[in-house]
Amino acid sequence: MTDTAPSPPTSEPLAPYPAPGQVGAILLTEAQIQERVRELGDELARKYRDTTPLFIAVMKGSVIFAADLMRAFKAPVEFDVMVVSSYGDALETTGVVKIVKDLDTPAAGRHVVLVEDIVDTGLTMQYLLDHFSKQGAASVSVCSLLVREGSEAAGLNVEHIGFEIPHDFVIGYGLDAAQIYRNLPYIGVFTGDL
Ligand code: PRP
16 A cells, blocks of 8 residues: 555544445444453453463454453453464465464463454464464463354354354454454444455
């Protein structure tokens, strides 16, 4: 994307964002998401009440969810990030998971919670489950805000799920279209052009 330079301060109204035509149906409102995140935080705090888990945010998509989930987890927790990518700017998975940035904290012996924005084909999750089992994690759970409908049929076991969603191209609350729209507070269907 080619950007123009930042503008001087102005009190003029800003252009609407998202621009008209970019978002169709709102699948999950901000309030629905926030309520479910509070429930997931409570569920996880009860599950890990006798230990301090290591939350690993799988970036970049989980940036917003992980920040909110951490605050909804009312107990001691450690936090680290991995940057993983399999889609890049493409609509279809490349089929290859790349670790762009690994953990700073050793996962061996830890109770790991992988925090994902979406489990779609399950490729990323499967790769990370294998990765952390090889690293000697004491346990690995997955908490994903979204999973695609039918992912259970594909043999995926995501223990902590926010919502099941249909096979639309969704954006917002961390999810992008060509890296834009992650900052929308809701999740909607992308209807723009890439
Ligand atoms: C997205 C998402 C998950 C993964 C899920 O990441 O954040 O990590 O795809 O897809 P899968 O179940 O088919 O593997 P993406 O590669 O788009 O990178 P991003 O998080 O930086 O947006």
